[in-house]
Amino acid sequence: MVKRFRIVLMCFFLLLFALPARTSQGKEVILGGQMIGISLKTSGMKVVGYYFIRQHGLLFCPGEKAGIAIGDELLAFDSQPLIMTDDVSRTVKIRGQERKSIHVVVMHENKKKQVLLTPAYDEIAKEYRIGLYLRDATSGVGTLTFIDPITFRYGALGHRILDEDSQGTLNRQGKIRDAFVIAIDRAREGHPGAKQSIVGRKILGEGTIDRNSSFGIYGKLSSRILPPQNRMLAPVADISQIHPGQAQLYTVLHGQVVQPFAVRIERVFAQDHAQGKGMLIRVVDPTLIRESGGILQGMSGSPIVQGGKLVGAVTHVFLNNPLEGYAIYAKWMVSQVQGLQSK
Incomplete structure (x- = not known):
């Protein structure tokens, strides 16, 4: 199972794949609702834990001894940027055999520092090791909100993705793949519930997570992401056109089937600039x-339609009442895409 992203104020990351609706007020864009799996590349190798090696009968961790902390990012070994875990393994083996230390550039609490890391020969594994568990990407699932039918720029989630270990912002490129819902963990008071899902192998977008902002994830997807029969178009509503009353939420509960479900917009909050909580x-x-x-982890980004217009997307759920939550206005999400297109 893939890891889920933690969210501020129970903003449960629920990326949706869009059904057609427009990328600015009056234009149509493809509305979402499909589950997707995403992975965001970190800037280096994230240290997520220590392990001990045995040498001369003693147990110790070379990485910890060098002053590397859990949560740090290893950016470079001997002036060479670290892209994959294979880069680490290769250098550790070579420097270990040479009995030399590695000059490591480390990002620690948003500041770079340099340390000397000496690989040690593990008598049990019979290889050189540094005692650090590393991760080169952060992954999860969610719901896409919309796609521009012309440029295939998309918007999803409706809120920022945070690193689940440090709660820091992830501003990296990544991949988007198809995902399948295989079971539902029902929500109840005090328990948010979640979509249990698996991520497929089909790459829907690679290296196209161009923006990770307070209003969602944005980038560009392949034109083959949705079959023509699944592409519904809807105009993007202006805030002045949204009112308390009935609406439809598009999301997936089984497999990859997007379904509309009845919701009620209880309150509409006046906003003259982009903010996250536009509707209750x-x-x-x-x-x-x-x-x-009610609202589950994995529904973030699920599009909300009222009067045939895309009005917003789910972003938060109330832990004490999973039937209620907040949604962001679609207008603000669309403006993020327009910003990318103008670059």
């Missing part, structure tokens, strides 16, 4: 309540 919504659909218990 409540799930009222009996089927969605029965099967999911």
Whole structure:
């Protein structure tokens, strides 16, 4: 199972794949709702843990001894940028055999520092090691919100992705793949619930996570992401066109099937600049309540439609009442895409 991203204020990351609706007020874009799997590349190798090696009967961790902390990022070995874990393994083996230390550039608490790391021969594994568990990417699942039908720029999530270990912002490129919902962990008071999903092998977008902002993830997808019959178009609503009342939320509960479910917009908050919490919504659909218990982890980014217009996307759920949550206005998400297109 893939890891889920942690979210500020229970902003559960729920990336959606879009169904057609427009990329600015009045234009149409493809609306989402499909589950996707994403991976974001970190700037180097993230240190996620220590392990000990045995040498001369003693147990110790070379990385910890060198002053490298859990949560640090290893950026370079001997002036060579670290791209994959294979880069680490190769250098450790070579320097270990040469009985030399590695000059490591480390990002520690947002500051770069240099340390000397000496690989040690592990008598049990019978190879040179540095005692650090490393990760080269952060992965998870969610829901896409919309796609521009002409440029195939997309918007998803409706909130920022944070690193689950440090809670720091991830501003990296990444990949987007198809995902399948295989089970539902129902939400209840005090328990947010989640979509249990698996990520497929089909790459829907690679190296196209161009922006990770407070209003979602944005980039460019392949034109083959959705078959023509699944491309529904809807105009993007202006905030002045949105009102309390019935609406539809598009999301996946089974496999890859996107379904509309009834929700009610309880409150509409006046905003004259981009903010995250634009609407208070409540799930009222009996089927969605029965099967999911309300808003789940993995629904972030699920598009909300009112009067045939894309009005917003789910971003937060209330832990004490999973039937209610917040949504961002689609207008603000679309503006993020327009910013990318102008560059």
